[in-house]
Amino acid sequence: MTNGIIFNIKRFAIHDGPGIRTTIFLKGCSLRCQWCHNPESWLRQPEISFDQEKCIQCYQCLSTCPEQAIFLKEGYPYTDKKKCLLSGRCVSICPAQAREIIGNKVETEEVIREIRKDLIFYQESGGGVTFSGGEPLEQIDFLAELLFLCQQEGIHRVVDTCGYAPWPHFERILSLVDYWLYDLKVLDEQKHLEYTGISNQLILDNLKRLSRQNKNIEIRIPLIPGVNDDKGEIAEMAELIQSLALNEVSILPFHKLGLDKYRRLGLVTEMAHTLTPSKAYLESIAEIFTRNNLKVNIGG
Numbered sequence: 367m368t369n370g371i372i373f374n375i376k377r378f379a380i381h382d383g384p385g386i387r388t389t390i391f392l393k394g395c396s397l398r399c400q401w402c403h404n405p406e407s408w409l410r411q412p413e414i415s416f417d418q419e420k421c422i423q424c425y426q427c428l429s430t431c432p433e434q435a436i437f438l439k440e441g442y443p444y445t446d447k448k449k450c451l452l453s454g455r456c457v458s459i460c461p462a463q464a465r466e467i468i469g470n471k472v473e474t475e476e477v478i479r480e481i482r483k484d485l486i487f488y489q490e491s492g493g494g495v496t497f498s499g500g501e502p503l504e505q506i507d508f509l510a511e512l513l514f515l516c517q518q519e520g521i522h523r524v525v526d527t528c529g530y531a532p533w534p535h536f537e538r539i540l541s542l543v544d545y546w547l548y549d550l551k552v553l554d555e556q557k558h559l560e561y562t563g564i565s566n567q568l569i570l571d572n573l574k575r576l577s578r579q580n581k582n583i584e585i586r587i588p589l590i591p592g593v594n595d596d597k598g599e600i601a602e603m604a605e606l607i608q609s610l611a612l613n614e615v616s617i618l619p620f621h622k623l624g625l626d627k628y629r630r631l632g633l634v635t636e637m638a639h640t641l642t643p644s645k646a647y648l649e650s651i652a653e654i655f656t657r658n659n660l661k662v663n664i665g666g
Contacts, residue, residue, distance in 0.1 A: 385493025494522025
């Protein structure tokens with residue numbers, strides 16, 4: 367059995383592919399999208415999350431940490447992540463459950479056991495399992511084995527990817543994936559670099575290669591005000607998608623539901639004052655794709 371790091375299992379997911387699905391979130395991603403609602407997915411290794419609003423300032427964590435990695439700042443116990451070895455003692459002793467280790471090392475068979483629990487829902491809805499992240503292709507050995515085991519059991523398989531991975535990783539799992547969810551964030555390379563920290567050239571190249579191998583691809587566009595919501599750029603995206611002979615697009619409007627995670631992880635977000643696009647504007651964006659003969663979904 368291959369080991370991997372996951373940070374969440376979401377059951378009864380209805381926006382991660384067809385039917386009712388179980389979504390497995392793998393840890394690790396090279397991109398640092400400023401609007402990311404899963405910043406706990408960035409690092410491959412497990413990490414400590416601290417919710418100051420839950421903390422009752424009992425300081426039991428301070429005295430129990432074997433590495434003395436916890437220090438006081440404005441009366442609250444924060445963790446020096448460079449010292450922390452993730453013993454978990456501060457988590458288990460916290461009476462307010464203000465501390466949590468994000469990420470678990472698991473074997474593929476453990477994950478498959480969890481997936482099997484939802485078989486009846488897959489059978490009745492045409493659903494299955496979706497591997498998301500983070501970027502699941504960063505753990506390619508783990509992902510490939512999970513996909514193979516699900517294929518052996520006849521479970522429908524979706525991979526949700528940002529596209530930033532070596533092409534041989536895609537080739538390795540092409541025959542194991544039934545459907546792809548592929549992020550398309552920004553077409554301009556410099557803007558993509560500014561807002562995600564990574565060039566989009568590999569991402570676009572992989573999309574073109576993948577579309578030649580498999581047409582079961584849904585393009586997902588996170589719509590971020592001030593970043594990629596210009597209608598001219600949206601029209602270019604629509605033309606690219608149509609040129610690849612793909613036909614389904616999901617528009618994912620920016621929301622603030624994940625912003626509190628940044629605080630708990632000790633991260634800073636640039637999107638605290640960004641507004642969610644209005645329904646009318648989303649519909650006007652959807653119309654651009656519709657004019658290009660693309661099926662459009664809003665939300666997810």
